[in-house]
Amino acid sequence: MRALLVANPAATTTTAKVRDVLVRALSSDLKVDVAETTHRGHAHELGAQATADGVDVVVTLGGDGTVNETVNGMLADGPGAHVPTLAVVPGGSTNVVARALGRSRDPVEATAEILDSLRAGRTRRISLGTASARVATETDIAWGPGWTAPRYFVFSAGLGFDADVIRRVEEQRARGRRSTGGLYVRAGTRAFLLGPDRRRPSMTLHVPGRAPVEHLFLCLVANVNPWTYLGDRPISPSPEAGFDGGLATFAMGRVGPVRMLATLRATMSDRPHTSGRRVHREHDLAELEVTSSRPQEWQLDGDHLGPATALRVRGVPAALDVVV
CATH class of the missing domain: 2.60.200.40 (Tumour Suppressor Smad4)
Known part of the structure; x- marks a missing residue:
């Protein structure tokens, strides 16, 4: 299963050390590519490219703004079966989306939860x-x-x-x-x-x-x-x-x-x-x-x-x- 990790290094609680730990954990089950955002709108570009490339799962590491940009990129051509599944690791100050999805506030624990869910096939389709x-x-x-x-x-x-x-x-x-x-x-x-x-x-x-x-x-x-x-x-x-x-x-x-x-x-x-x-x-x-x-x-x-x-x-x- 192919995955893209979209990481915002400027997010409040995101660090390079945390990112590297998450990449190692995700790589145990997934073929992971990593992309760090460098400017406003970059996560949108990465989400759109992930959809175009047929990536299976897009994982965001950042705050709610990173999630929003990524989702808008993934859905640039509208919803459908071609759109990857989204997983959210909290890396910002509030992390409303991650908490709404039941994720732990600790990014390492949240990554372990995501891997457990992927193994068990636990996904849901949400409204936006x-x-x-x-x-x-x-x-x-x-x-x-x-x-x-x-x-x-x-x-x-x-x-x-x-x-x-x-x-x-x-x-x-x-x-x-x-x-x-x-x-x-x-x-x-x-x-x-x-x-x-x-x-x-x-x-x-x-x-x-x-x-x-x-x-x-x-x-x-x-x-x-x-x-x-x-x-x-x-x-x-x-x-x-x-x-x-x-x-x-x-x-x-x-x-x-x-x-x-x-x-x-x-x-x-x-x-x-x-x-x-x-x-x-x-x-x-x-x-x-x-x-x-x-x-x-x-x-x-x-x-x-x-x-x-x-x-x-x-x-x-x-x-x-x-x-x-």
């Missing part, structure tokens, strides 16, 4: 989502708004507050700060208290067959539960989300700090449940659209992608085989 944004740039103002090509996401998409937090964290990381739960908390606090959006919410959620929900400052789209983690603590705004169903949304209108903290505590409880007059939840959706009267940041799988004025999201059932 795609998102396309109406980008907001000076070029769009001059030439009219344009939509990006649809891009796959594995666990989340978002427009508004959550993407703004990710943007702030990425700016800090570019200055040399390490990605930690505390960094996200500080960025989220600043975005909530100092940003204009919670005071003047500009977004509207459109679900086919239902009345639009207006005056939102946050709209999360989830394909798994938990949506993300704060250290070891899961954050579950959409407990109904999962790889076997449709997409779930969690949206909030104008709220104050006390209400926001109460909602956050509810999403982090042992039995997460959020409700309220300005909390809006939907699940098992095939498609949706979020629009905004002014540009908002958008993100896919925790990767900040810039400003946009709308986001179109669709579910893709049974899109990809993964090792479980």
